[in-house]
Amino acid sequence: MEWLSPLLQAVQVIASLSIIGLVLLQQGKGAEMGSAFGAGSAGSVFGAAGAANFLSRMTRWAAIVFFAATGGLAWVSHQPIRTEAESSIMQGYESVVPGASVVTEQQGSEVPSIPEVPVAPSTPTVPAE
Numbered sequence: 001m002e003w004l005s006p007l008l009q010a011v012q013v014i015a016s017l018s019i020i021g022l023v024l025l026q027q028g029k030g031a032e033m034g035s036a037f038g039a040g041s042a043g044s045v046f047g048a049a050g051a052a053n054f055l056s057r058m059t060r061w062a063a064i065v066f067f068a069a070t071g072g073l074a075w076v077s078h079q080p081i082r083t084e085a086e087s088s089i090m091q092g093y094e095s096v097v098p099g100a101s102v103v104t105e106q107q108g109s110e111v112p113s114i115p116e117v118p119v120a121p122s123t124p125t126v127p128a129e
Contacts, residue, residue, distance in 0.1 A: 008072045015066035022059040027052060 005073065005076050008076065012069035012073065015062050015069060018062040019059060019066060022055055023060060026055045026059070039089060096108045
């Protein structure tokens with residue numbers, strides 16, 4: 001499942017670049033970039049109105065692919081990560097603290113003893129000058 005996210009990202013980038021290119025190639029009201037490539041000529045491969053229909057259809061499909069890739073990326077990013085076994089960095093590590101009792105599975109949950117902390121005096125002592 002780890003391969004799906006980079007694949008969808010690549011598809012999304014390619015679809016977005018195709019949308020940009022196809023929109024720039026379409027003929028607008030004035031002499032746009034599309035007319036420089038012959039999109040407005042009647043003698044083109046697609047005919048007089050064929051280029052506009054072809055470019056608009058391709059733009060529509062590129063947009064559909066783009067939104068499908070976006071939805072797929074959203075789905076992949078919200079899926080919980082499944083691991084084979086629960087593992088942690090501290091697995092198998094035993095702490096040896098002086099004065100603490102070691103807890104084993106047979107003993108149960110025993111609270112370790114805490115060494116006594118020295119208490120501050122109730123009245124502060126001021127050094128004599």
